[in-house]
Amino acid sequence: MPAPSPTAEKLYNFSKVCEILDKHDRLPSKIIPILQEVQEEYRYLPEEILTFVATSLGISPARVFGIATFYSHFSLEPKGKYIIKVCDGTACHVKGSSGLIETIERELNLSEKVHTTPDLLFTLETVSCLGACGLAPAVVINDKVYGQVSKKQMKELIAEYRAKED
């Protein structure tokens, strides 16, 4: 199957937003589940989509912006295709997760302020606990869990995902 063209993808996403709104009967009280589902579609919350959601629900765009910035789950910046979540809970921290974070930041040229690579391939996030303490330090890339990851393995993983794109 050929990959969908960017146009088709954008349009598909947009009609998805309309579906999400309809599914929740365009109720302002459902704003949080609506934003969650929109973020699923776009991987983040684009400004123009937030404005569209706000007008559709009859809430001011400023309020929707307030809601979207309140919860750290929501992102107003585009996220990478691969989201690397490094667990920094107690067990993982003790087993050296901060070293992993440093490795990733160095490899991808990221920092405390820049979480996403300019080519929108990777986003680095830290999470407090994945509930996989037995695998510490644990890393999740999109939906795939990697246990007892070493710095060396981390570098290899990044290279592996990069290679997928070439």
Place this chain on the structure above:
Amino acid sequence: MKNQASVTINGKRVPLEGEKNLLALIRKSGVEMPTFCYHSELSVYGACRLCIVDIEGRGIDTSCSTPPRDGMVIKTHTPKLRKMRKTLIELLLANHETNCTSCDKTNACKLKDLAADLGVKEIPYKKTREHREPDLLSPSLLRYPDKCVLCGDCVRYCNEIQGVGAIDFAYRGEDVVVTPAFNKSLAHVDCINCGQCAAVCPTGAIVVKSETDKVWEALADESKTVVAQIAPAVRASLGEMFDMPASAVTLGKIMSALKYLGFSEVYDTSFGADLTVLEETNEYLERKRAGNRTTMFTSCCPAWVKYAEQFHPELLPQVSSCMSPQGMVGSLSKKLVAQTENKSEEDVIMVSIMPCTAKKFEAHREELSSDGVPLIDHVLTTQELGKMIREGGILFKDIAPAAADLPFGLYSEAGLGFGASSGVSEAVARYAARSLNNRDLLSFEPETNPEYPEWKEVIINDDNVKLKMAISSGLKNTEKLIQKINSGEVSYDIVEVMACPGGCIDGAGQPVSYESGKAEVRRKALKDAGKITPVHCPEENPYIQRIYEKMLGGKEGSPEAHELVHTSYQSRKRIADHTMELASSTQEAPVEINVCVGTSCFLRGSQEILSGMTSKIEQEDWKDRIDLKATFCSENCAHGPTVTVGEKKMTQTSLESVVKEVESQLGIKEPAGVKG
């Protein structure tokens, strides 16, 4: 009497008379209670904690959010409470940008006053908040987030009274900030510039943009002739800045102060109001004669006009085409002064003095300019004029009064009435009666219909004059009225809208006042000023007649009048720059298709057009020849769905006709009768 419910406040029994919260009761008992976040007309927020009281048996709680109960015993100023308040102020000041001497709010800052009252000497805490850039782009209002105490007054006013919600809280914890959507400037969002956020702000976090420097500069420039006009409501409140009782004589002093400052001619905006009465009544009667039975909305309030442009573009044809009185006086006087002084219009500088911050925005409207020269160059608020008088070293209290200059200085009682809510309606109704019945109305009493407490109505049934009018102030109230009119539940011939509750007299450009009852004093002063005006009706104003003969084609609604004192409106996007690019071509001159997906077009099926168009683009492989964009309102909501293909705007359109038009513009097919 003995059985009456009461609360003991600081040892004194205070009877309960329906007060909603302890704070109101405490203030009634004559005790001053500091607050930042409490305004009786807004919802209770309980954030600033300054109104804390000690309730016996219950401990310390905020009085604004506590309903009074019979038998309560409370104390308001115990050592513990005073210490807590002082700590609260110290914490607020720790993060506050304390450049008080150069702050616009320096004379009316609640934070500064409280810090002094509570004896704050030093701030024991470190600054923890990051600096946030001020927002200086709006023509009306400036925001300094570093001065914000997060009381939320502005947020609630904008939401609860105006129903706009241009600003809100964003982020969390220490990063919380009051901001327009997406951290944009107020200039680029749906702010209507009413300025009430600045009026309720207890500090200098939102202030009115000052234009005094530009006016001083113009006054010093000898090549310019600088003229002024002063709005009705200004005379009723300027005295407050000089500790003078509100009185009818303030106007004379203002006129002479303006002359001292160097204005060559001083005019009265009430002249423009007189003209508005004649033009607007005529416009209404003409609409009626043409069989137009829709409601006509007034156009004097620029905040309302922007609101309509953003939220109700379908109503724009129903908004009176009359310029606001400010625009009329600007338009006519610039022409006339330029003629008599033999100067170009660019060298005549018109400065308006207004109770209003939205007038600053109005002056920037493209529609209010002629050949690129604005009709109004600068707008000063009442506050700014007060400051200029002080800066100019004029002893306002002692200055001898002077009269305004002719021809735009003479006005009628009716024109002056524009300064308060219902003034426009009354003037129009009375003029209609005089011209159709040859006699005035006996009375004009706006009443509240208990079913619709949001607005007032007047029903006139007097011989030839049958008029149903609604008078609304505050845009949330107006929104309810519009909804009911659109649903057909109510109908009115004329609707008067003022964005600020009570009308211009309570505009955000007026001197800051935290006292209640000030509005009534101003209203009375304005009424009194009307009573000593020798001309009562606009049509009796001899200079109005003269201007009609000289400049306005001799009669109301003439082509000259349409050229000089009528205007037009444009639908506006709520948030600037929001289009979604769905397909973009790489070619240099592609055909651009914009599909409106604003709420109203969306309901009428713009989504189907959009998805149909995309599959068509895929199907026909037009990707390189077409830019497809979804725009967010609001081009023409009443006639949606709206699609523009290249230069062509298509309303009430369908996928089929859009495809046809695209094909014709791409030169694929040439449908009969359509030229590409």
